[in-house]
Amino acid sequence: MSAAVMAREVWVTASSLVKGLYVTLTNWVARPRITLQYPKQRPVIPSRFHGLFVLRADPTRPRGTTCTACLLCWKACPSDVFRIEGTGHGKERHPTVFIMDLSRCMYCHLCIEACPFDAIAENEECEFATYSRDDFMHDFDLLSRLDRPQGKLHKELLAEPVETPGEEAAE
Amino acid sequence: MEREGEQIVLNVGPQHPSTHGVLRLLVTLEGEVIREIRPDIGYLHRASEWIGQHRPYPQVTPYLSRLDYVAATAQEFAYVEAVERLAGIQVPRRAQYARVILAELTRIASHLLWWATFGNDLGATTVFLYGFRERERVLELIEFMVGARLTHHSYRIGGIPYDVPAGFRDRTLDFLRYLRPKLDEYDTLLTGNKIFVARTQDVGVLPPDQAVAWAVSGPVLRGSGVAMDIRRSDPYSAYPDFEFDVVTYDGCDVLSRYLVRMGEIRQSIRIIEQALKRLPGGPFMAKIPKAFRGPAGEAYGRVETPRGDFSVYVVGDGSGVPVRVRLRSPCFANLQALPVMARGQKVADLVAIIGSIDIVLGSVDR
Amino acid sequence: MNEAHAVTLGEWLGRFGLPHWVADLLRMLIAGVAVLILLLLAVLMLVWLERKVSADIQSRMGPARVGGRFGILQTVADAIKLLLKEDIIPAQGDRWLFLVAPAVVFLPAYLAFVTVPFSDRLKSYDLGVGLVYVIAVLSLPTIGLIMAGWGSNNKYSLLGGIRAVGQLLTYEVPFVLSLLCVVIAAGSLSLTKIVEAQSKQGWFVLHPPLMLAFLIYLIGGISETNRVPFDLPEAESELVAGYHVEYSGIRFAMFFLGEYAMLFFVCALGAVVFLGGWLGPWLPGEIWFLIKTFALVLLTMWVRWTYPRLRIDQLMNFGWKFLLPAALLDVFLTAAWALR
Numbered sequence: 085m086s087a088a089v090m091a092r093e094v095w096v097t098a099s100s101l102v103k104g105l106y107v108t109l110t111n112w113v114a115r116p117r118i119t120l121q122y123p124k125q126r127p128v129i130p131s132r133f134h135g136l137f138v139l140r141a142d143p144t145r146p147r148g149t150t151c152t153a154c155l156l157c158w159k160a161c162p163s164d165v166f167r168i169e170g171t172g173h174g175k176e177r178h179p180t181v182f183i184m185d186l187s188r189c190m191y192c193h194l195c196i197e198a199c200p201f202d203a204i205a206e207n208e209e210c211e212f213a214t215y216s217r218d219d220f221m222h223d224f225d226l227l228s229r230l231d232r233p234q235g236k237l238h239k240e241l242l243a244e245p246v247e248t249p250g251e252e253a254a255e
Numbered sequence: 256m257e258r259e260g261e262q263i264v265l266n267v268g269p270q271h272p273s274t275h276g277v278l279r280l281l282v283t284l285e286g287e288v289i290r291e292i293r294p295d296i297g298y299l300h301r302a303s304e305w306i307g308q309h310r311p312y313p314q315v316t317p318y319l320s321r322l323d324y325v326a327a328t329a330q331e332f333a334y335v336e337a338v339e340r341l342a343g344i345q346v347p348r349r350a351q352y353a354r355v356i357l358a359e360l361t362r363i364a365s366h367l368l369w370w371a372t373f374g375n376d377l378g379a380t381t382v383f384l385y386g387f388r389e390r391e392r393v394l395e396l397i398e399f400m401v402g403a404r405l406t407h408h409s410y411r412i413g414g415i416p417y418d419v420p421a422g423f424r425d426r427t428l429d430f431l432r433y434l435r436p437k438l439d440e441y442d443t444l445l446t447g448n449k450i451f452v453a454r455t456q457d458v459g460v461l462p463p464d465q466a467v468a469w470a471v472s473g474p475v476l477r478g479s480g481v482a483m484d485i486r487r488s489d490p491y492s493a494y495p496d497f498e499f500d501v502v503t504y505d506g507c508d509v510l511s512r513y514l515v516r517m518g519e520i521r522q523s524i525r526i527i528e529q530a531l532k533r534l535p536g537g538p539f540m541a542k543i544p545k546a547f548r549g550p551a552g553e554a555y556g557r558v559e560t561p562r563g564d565f566s567v568y569v570v571g572d573g574s575g576v577p578v579r580v581r582l583r584s585p586c587f588a589n590l591q592a593l594p595v596m597a598r599g600q601k602v603a604d605l606v607a608i609i610g611s612i613d614i615v616l617g618s619v620d621r
Numbered sequence: 622m623n624e625a626h627a628v629t630l631g632e633w634l635g636r637f638g639l640p641h642w643v644a645d646l647l648r649m650l651i652a653g654v655a656v657l658i659l660l661l662l663a664v665l666m667l668v669w670l671e672r673k674v675s676a677d678i679q680s681r682m683g684p685a686r687v688g689g690r691f692g693i694l695q696t697v698a699d700a701i702k703l704l705l706k707e708d709i710i711p712a713q714g715d716r717w718l719f720l721v722a723p724a725v726v727f728l729p730a731y732l733a734f735v736t737v738p739f740s741d742r743l744k745s746y747d748l749g750v751g752l753v754y755v756i757a758v759l760s761l762p763t764i765g766l767i768m769a770g771w772g773s774n775n776k777y778s779l780l781g782g783i784r785a786v787g788q789l790l791t792y793e794v795p796f797v798l799s800l801l802c803v804v805i806a807a808g809s810l811s812l813t814k815i816v817e818a819q820s821k822q823g824w825f826v827l828h829p830p831l832m833l834a835f836l837i838y839l840i841g842g843i844s845e846t847n848r849v850p851f852d853l854p855e856a857e858s859e860l861v862a863g864y865h866v867e868y869s870g871i872r873f874a875m876f877f878l879g880e881y882a883m884l885f886f887v888c889a890l891g892a893v894v895f896l897g898g899w900l901g902p903w904l905p906g907e908i909w910f911l912i913k914t915f916a917l918v919l920l921t922m923w924v925r926w927t928y929p930r931l932r933i934d935q936l937m938n939f940g941w942k943f944l945l946p947a948a949l950l951d952v953f954l955t956a957a958w959a960l961r
Binding site (some may be wrong): 104132 | 292310315316317318321334349381385388391394398399400401402403406408416420421422423424440441443444448449450530532533534535545
Binding site for chain 3 (some may be wrong): 101104106108109111112113115116117118119121180
């Protein structure tokens with residue numbers, strides 16, 4: 085290899101290495117740190133988040149819940165999460181047993197879309213690590229507790245403002 | 256270090272930082288040179304095809320996110336394309352544009368993750384953090400639109416579950432504006448770096464005829480000079496509306512595949528910008544019965560995922576459950592070309608070669 | 622320890638009417654322990670610094686909980702954790718080699734560090750042939766690597782150990798030649814005299830031929846300490862930690878300690894022979910020494926977190942075909958410069 089070619093090789097190599105150092109230097113001194121100091125700082129959870137489940141309350145109905153044990157969520161679920169037993173007829177129908185096995189759930193949202201009464205909703209809870217598997221069986225009392233974040237109803241989510249058509253959209 | 260007949264078998268994996276999942280490779284080494292590789296897969300097999308054949312059509316979709324979990328929308332895209340073809344469903348334009356936007360965002364996220372892990376495998380740990388830093392922003396966008404970050408179930412048969420939320424366009428365009436100069440920075444950091452080029456040039460060569468013979472697809476194929484992209488050759492959904500280049504390089508080595516993927520990120524940015532500018536109004540979901548029963552027949556849905564050609568072959572018999580769901584995975588086919596690429600290379604190159612194929616074991620094993 | 626103090630220490634000890642050899646022994650013991658403590662503290666600090674520097678480059682925060690907002694006690698917490706871990710020794714490996722290897726990796730750095738002068742008043746032992754002793758001792762950690770590689774009964778470790786040998790042989794020679802340039806410029810092998818020569822001639826790194834020597838020294842130094850881009854023996858993502866993959870608990874900590882001790886030593890030596898050691902205005906010599914050492918440490922960390930690693934044959938290629946001729950050329954250039 086001639087000296088000129090070798091010199092050029094050396095120059096290209098050296099300058100590429102120095103430029104790489106410059107990139108890391110800019111990140112070192114000029115870019116912000118993006119770490120969220122959890123648990124003091126928490127991430128912002130959007131409204132459509134697939135979190136934990138709540139059974140919506142309706143004080144006028146039996147057992148205080150909107151749910152009529154129609155079993156449509158159970159039918160829609162791919163993962164066999166629900167165990168539901170209901171009693172009563174017509175408007176008085178309500179669940180006696182309603183257990184969700186969250187260790188099986190894959191948070192696919194199909195149950196919420198299937199419910200005709202918007203009785204089940206997903207809230208923004210995402211921190212539910214526990215020490216025992218039994219804690220993953222969420223029963224009726226836990227699901228309908230009013231002190232948990234209630235999330236948004238499916239119809240509320242559908243009614244949220246949507247993005248406008250683009251400026252170059254063809255009609 | 257070559258002595259005749261002195262061969263050792265090195266067991267790489269299933270637990271190994273660089274095999275991108277639970278992949279076991281039986282590598283026969285002579286000194287530092289690879290003589291033979293036998294991949295041993297199946298550690299992540301979850302019977303996805305069986306599940307597909309025992310669930311009603313709408314319930315199969317979430318399982319498909321979990322195949323190639325890095326680019327989750329792509330698998331769902333193929334499946335819903337197949338089912339919609341089977342049932343003759345017309346998806347509204349707005350939904351198609353939204354699907355394309357999600358698919359291209361996922362492509363960017365997937366390539367960023369690939370870039371991050373590739374740099375990490377080669378020793379540049381900082382690259383790992385940078386890639387994930389940008390990918391984090393994509394995941395936030397997807398979370399804003401769909402509600403989940405990784406395995407999102409963002410497609411339904413007939414459209415998308417929720418409309419594009421207000422503010423999505425501004426946030427996405429902000430992100431794309433932020434990303435473009437970052438890509439130039441990363442080119443300086445890694446692509447132009449002589450050490451990196453020395454590690455990746457003329458390594459893991461896959462000649463174009465071999466690539467076609469082994470049914471390789473995606474960036475691996477385009478890195479060998481074969482300009483084949485399903486979005487261009489067999490267009491689906493709204494892709495005919497968009498202008499983009501099919502990025503191809505002739506080098507047939509790891510560096511070419513790397514450059515193909517970096518080019519694809521830029522093309523994805525182009526597509527998303529066009530889609531956002533031209534986003535039509537209208538419904539986001541076709542009118543389909545709540546209890547969907549597909550007709551009898553068969554259909555094939557084919558999609559260009561970040562890793563290659565993912566296809567779903569659906570056979571229905573009129574009941575609500577598919578008779579056959581066959582999943583054709585790109586990573587499975589691409590992995591078969593690994594021995595061809597790796598024979599005669601050094602063991603330190605093995606990591607670079609596996610990284611350049613970009614496999615995700617969820618897709619290989621299904 | 623301190624030249625002035627050594628005299629007083631010896632005198633002070635001599636007042637007890639101790640035999641001469643006992644006083645000498647005590648003096649050496651005290652000096653040795655003091656340097657060891659200094660080295661260990663420096664290593665603890667370096668581990669923390671590495672984590673913080675890497676975090677800053679990567680837009681993260683690094684240790685931020687243990688010991689206040691800057692996580693200063695993080696290393697201590699990690700060391701305690703490592704001490705509490707189960708001690709696993711491979712049954713089929715060579716037990717003696719396995720057990721002794723970490724010490725062989727750590728001790729040479731300490732042995733060499735004893736001769737480094739911190740200032741004109743503070744040095745523990747000024748060897749007339751300082752540099753030769755240092756170079757001899759610096760080759761020893763690699764033997765520890767091979768011992769660990771073989772004694773672990775693990776193919777990955779073995780590969781790591783073999784790579785380490787090749788790497789050491791390749792980069793030792795240019796490294797030594799760059800130090801030879803310094804010796805030519807200073808006219809002495811003693812570290813103290815080298816710094817004194819710099820007080821008359823200015824810092825050696827500013828002499829044109831020695832700039833190249835400095836660069837070669839840095840490259841050789843990064844290679845000696847097995848850091849990226851030369852960290853093949855322990856290439857994390859390829860060999861799953863290479864030669865120390867089978868080590869756990871405190872033995873692993875010793876390897877870590879050894880690596881950082883070597884790094885600190887190489888940077889300290891570089892500061893002494895190229896950057897003028899303790900020379901500098903206003904501030905006391907010890908502070909200048911520390912500043913210069915840490916500047917080099919930061920430089921090596923910056924390099925580590927930027928580049929991918931070289932493959933072994935590329936590394937050897939670069940070392941033999943490029944660095945060695947450059948180092949030889951530089952020796953001639955330095956000699957010509959010194960004779961002008």
